Amino acid sequence: MPELTDLRDRTCIVGIGETAYTRGTPKSALELALAASLGAIEDAGIKPEAVDAVILPAGAGSGGTAGDFIANFGLPDLHYTTSLQEMGGAMCVSALESAAVALVSGIAHYALIPLCSRFYSGRKARQLNSDPGTGLQSAETIRDYYAPFGVAAPPQHYAWMAQRHMQLYGTTHEQLGAIAVAMRKHAQLHPNALMKRAPITLDDYLASRWVSYPYRLLDCCLETDGAAALLVTTTERAKDLRKPPVYVMGVTSGHPFPPHDLPNRPDLLKMGLDFCAPRAYAMAGVKPDDMDFAEIYDCFTGQMMLQLESAGFCQRGEGGPFVENGRIELGGALPVNTHGGLLSQGHNAGMNHLVEAVVQLRHEAGTRQVQDAELGAVTGWGGHGHGSMAILRR
Amino acid sequence: MKTDSPTPIVKLPVLRGYTKEFYDWCHQRELRFQRCQSCGTWRHPPRPMCGSCHSLQWEWAPTTGTGKVYCWTIVYQALDPAFANDVPYAAVVVELDEGPRLATWVTGIAPDQLYVGMPVEVWFEDLSDDVALPKFKPAEAH
Numbered sequence: 231m232p233e234l235t236d237l238r239d240r241t242c243i244v245g246i247g248e249t250a251y252t253r254g255t256p257k258s259a260l261e262l263a264l265a266a267s268l269g270a271i272e273d274a275g276i277k278p279e280a281v282d283a284v285i286l287p288a289g290a291g292s293g294g295t296a297g298d299f300i301a302n303f304g305l306p307d308l309h310y311t312t313s314l315q316e317m318g319g320a321m322c323v324s325a326l327e328s329a330a331v332a333l334v335s336g337i338a339h340y341a342l343i344p345l346c347s348r349f350y351s352g353r354k355a356r357q358l359n360s361d362p363g364t365g366l367q368s369a370e371t372i373r374d375y376y377a378p379f380g381v382a383a384p385p386q387h388y389a390w391m392a393q394r395h396m397q398l399y400g401t402t403h404e405q406l407g408a409i410a411v412a413m414r415k416h417a418q419l420h421p422n423a424l425m426k427r428a429p430i431t432l433d434d435y436l437a438s439r440w441v442s443y444p445y446r447l448l449d450c451c452l453e454t455d456g457a458a459a460l461l462v463t464t465t466e467r468a469k470d471l472r473k474p475p476v477y478v479m480g481v482t483s484g485h486p487f488p489p490h491d492l493p494n495r496p497d498l499l500k501m502g503l504d505f506c507a508p509r510a511y512a513m514a515g516v517k518p519d520d521m522d523f524a525e526i527y528d529c530f531t532g533q534m535m536l537q538l539e540s541a542g543f544c545q546r547g548e549g550g551p552f553v554e555n556g557r558i559e560l561g562g563a564l565p566v567n568t569h570g571g572l573l574s575q576g577h578n579a580g581m582n583h584l585v586e587a588v589v590q591l592r593h594e595a596g597t598r599q600v601q602d603a604e605l606g607a608v609t610g611w612g613g614h615g616h617g618s619m620a621i622l623r624r
Numbered sequence: 625m626k627t628d629s630p631t632p633i634v635k636l637p638v639l640r641g642y643t644k645e646f647y648d649w650c651h652q653r654e655l656r657f658q659r660c661q662s663c664g665t666w667r668h669p670p671r672p673m674c675g676s677c678h679s680l681q682w683e684w685a686p687t688t689g690t691g692k693v694y695c696w697t698i699v700y701q702a703l704d705p706a707f708a709n710d711v712p713y714a715a716v717v718v719e720l721d722e723g724p725r726l727a728t729w730v731t732g733i734a735p736d737q738l739y740v741g742m743p744v745e746v747w748f749e750d751l752s753d754d755v756a757l758p759k760f761k762p763a764e765a766h
C-alpha cells in the first residue's frame with residue numbers, strides 16, 4: 231500500500247531558468263517561456279529531447295501549450311502533460327507535486343515546468359471579471375456576485391481577509407508594513423529584482439496611498455513580465471547531472487471550502503494551505519522550526535502573514551507580531567522571500583519563489599545567501615485561497 | 625457599441641442558470657438563497673449539490689433580509705472605472721441571520737462607521753430592467 235512518505239526525497243529539482251522581470255517586453259509569452267525552459271534544461275545539463283513531461287501550471291496561459299513545447303524543442307516522445315490552472319498562484323508548487331507523481335510512477339523521466347507571466351503587458355488580474363471565457367468558477371463568482379458591488383480585483387476581495395484578521399487579532403498597519411519593508415530590503419540584494427534600486431522605509435509604506443483598505447499601494451504585489459522554468463527528475467537520475475540536486479522532501483496541495491467563494495467559508499481565514507501544510511511536513515518528516523528560510527506567496531502583505539500562520543510558523547492570529555523586529559528579514563530567525571517576492575522582485579505567480587529556494591539551497595545566492603541553508607519551505611496561494619507547499623533540501 | 629455616457633455602466637451579472645434565478649428573486653424584492661431540502665443546509669453561490677448530504681433536491685428559500693456586518697474593505701482606487709465616482713466606498717460582506725453571506729454595500733452610513741456585528745437589513749437597487757442588486761442599510765431598532 232503506497233504511503234504519503236513514499237514521495238519523500240524521490241525527486242529533485244535539477245535545473246532552473248529565469249528571464250529578466252520587467253515592465254513591458256517586446257517578446258511573446260512563448261518566447262519568454264522557451265528562453266526560461268532552455269535555461270533550466272542547460273542548467274541541468276540534459277538534452278532538450280530528454281524532456282518527456284511538460285507540466286503547465288496555467289495551461290496554455292503558461293506561455294504555450296504542450297504542443298508548442300513539442301514543436302519548439304523537437305520533443306520526440308512526450309509522455310505526460312497536465313495543468314493546474316484553477317489553483318491560480320498555488321499552481322506552481324502544485325505543478326511540482328504533479329511532476330513528482332509522474333516521475334515516481336515511472337510515467338516520465340524528465341519533467342519541465344515552464345511559466346511565463348505577462349501581468350504588465352497582458353491582461354491584468356483586475357480585468358478577469360469581464361472575461362466571459364475563462365470558465366473558472368472563481369472568475370465567474372467575481373463577475374456575477376462581487377463585480378456588481380465594485381469588487382473586481384484581488385486587492386479588494388483579499389482585503390476582506392486582512393480586515394477580518396485585524397478585527398479579530400488586533401493586527402496593525404505597521405505589522406503589514408514590516409512585511410513590505412522586508413521584501414524591499416531583500417530585493418536590494420537581487421540583480422533581477424524590479425525594485426532593486428527603490429528602497430522603502432516604514433514611513434514610506436504608511437504614506438503610500440490607499441488602494442483598498444487595509445491595503446495600501448505598498449501592500450500590493452508588482453505587475454511584471456517574465457518567465458521561469460524548473461527541470462525535475464528522479465533522485466537516481468539527478469546524481470549524474472550538472473548541478474547539485476535539490477531534493478523534494480514534501481510537496482502537497484490543498485483547497486478551501488467552498489473553493490470559489492470567499493464570504494461563505496465557515497472560517498474566512500482557513501484556506502488551502504491550512505489543509506496541505508500538515509501533509510507536507512508529514513511527507514517530509516520535518517517541522518516548521520527546521521526551516522532555514524521560507525519563500526511565501528506574497529500577492530499581498532496580509533496573504534503572506536496568513537500563510538505564515540497556516541504553514542505553522544506561528545499560531546493563527548500571531549502573524550502580526552511574528553513579522554516584526556526583523557524576524558522575517560535576512561539575518562532574522564526565519565528569512566522570508568529572500569529574493570524580494572512578488573512584492574519587490576517581480577510577479578511570476580510564485581515560480582520565482584521556487585527558483586529562489588533552489589538558488590538558496592545550492593548556496594549560490596551571493597550577498598543574500600542564508601548561511602548554511604539546508605532546508606526551505608515554499609508556499610503557493612491563488613484562485614481565492616487554493617494552497618500548496620513544498621519542502622526542499624540540499 | 626460606443627456609449628456617450630460619461631460613467632461606464634456598472635458590470636452586470638451574467639443572467640444564466642442559477643445566477644439568473646438568484647437575481648430574478650432580487651428583481652421581485654426577495655433575497656433568497658439555495659437551501660437543501662434534505663438536510664436544510666444553506667449554500668451560496670448557487671450550485672447543484674448539497675456539500676453536506678449530497679442531495680440534489682433544493683429550493684430557493686426566503687430570508688428575512690436581516691443580518692450583520694461580517695467584514696469589509698474600503699475601496700479608494702476604482703479599479704473598475706464604473707465606480708470612479710463612488711470612491712471611497714465600502715464593499716461589505718454581510719452575514720444573513722439564516723447563515724449565508726454575500727458581497728454587498730451598506731448604504732446610508734459612512735464607511736468609517738461600520739463595525740463587525742452591525743445589524744443591517746436588505747433593500748434593492750434597480751440597476752437595469754432585469755437586475756436589482758441586494759444592498760443593505762442599518763437596521764431599524766428592534
Ligand SMILES: [Zn+2]
Nearest residue numbers: 660663674677
Ligand atoms: Zn443537504
